[in-house]
Amino acid sequence: MTARAFATTGRKIVAIGRNFSEHARELGNAVPTAPFFFLKPVSSYVASPGTIEIPRGCVVHHEVELGVVIGKTGRDIASASAMEYVAGYALGLDLTARNLQDEAKQKGLPWSVAKGYDTFTPIGPFIPRSRLPDPHDARLWLEVAGQIRQDGSTSAMIFQIPQLIEHISRIMTLEEGDLVLTGTPKGVGPIQPGEHVTAGLEYRGEELSRLEFDAVARR
Numbered sequence: 001m002t003a004r005a006f007a008t009t010g011r012k013i014v015a016i017g018r019n020f021s022e023h024a025r026e027l028g029n030a031v032p033t034a035p036f037f038f039l040k041p042v043s044s045y046v047a048s049p050g051t052i053e054i055p056r057g058c059v060v061h062h063e064v065e066l067g068v069v070i071g072k073t074g075r076d077i078a079s080a081s082a083m084e085y086v087a088g089y090a091l092g093l094d095l096t097a098r099n100l101q102d103e104a105k106q107k108g109l110p111w112s113v114a115k116g117y118d119t120f121t122p123i124g125p126f127i128p129r130s131r132l133p134d135p136h137d138a139r140l141w142l143e144v145a146g147q148i149r150q151d152g153s154t155s156a157m158i159f160q161i162p163q164l165i166e167h168i169s170r171i172m173t174l175e176e177g178d179l180v181l182t183g184t185p186k187g188v189g190p191i192q193p194g195e196h197v198t199a200g201l202e203y204r205g206e207e208l209s210r211l212e213f214d215a216v217a218r219r
Helices: 003-009 021-026 079-085 098-107 112-116 161-169
Strands: 013-016 037-040 045-047 050-054 060-062 064-070 086-093 121-123 138-144 147-153 179-181 196-203 206-217
Touching (some): 003 045, 003 086, 037 161, 045 050, 064 138, 064 161, 079 086, 079 161, 086 179, 086 206, 098 112, 121 206, 161 179
Parallel strands (some): 013 179, 050 206
Antiparallel strands (some): 013 037, 064 086, 064 179, 086 121, 138 196
């Protein structure tokens, strides 16, 4: 398996929650004092350009994120050596059925349904690590129907990538091809069927990735 093929051969998506304080606050959540994460199925990947399905009865929100592609398998990885396990990056969206997530939170249930629908992880192509020398200095942006919704910098992450890798790998082995979604800036909001979603990743003025998706009602 190669890192370039992560979206078809990777075994898990590890998504970090509330890693941007302004995003945590906009949803009325406490800002975390330690990293936490949830898992998404790899069956939720959909490549750009593509189609996002909006399931019936779901209020689906967009969350643009920098994804970290793991390049070699490791367990109990120290933060000091964590970047040695990074093959590269990918721009992704973590779509959330917000109404289902809110119901799950109220009942103390997992978020798997709200996060795991098919097409709920739109993803861009692999970006070699050399193209993004400092992943904590990248711009993430997203627009819906031509209107900017999210525009932020990875410099605002509460927990940086080495800390995230150390935390995750002390709980479960990170394997080659796994994707770590590192959190989203403020500005999340709903996507309606018929709308066009565009997102981008920029590094010091250079666009490294752009995603294009049309939203449709799921039959």
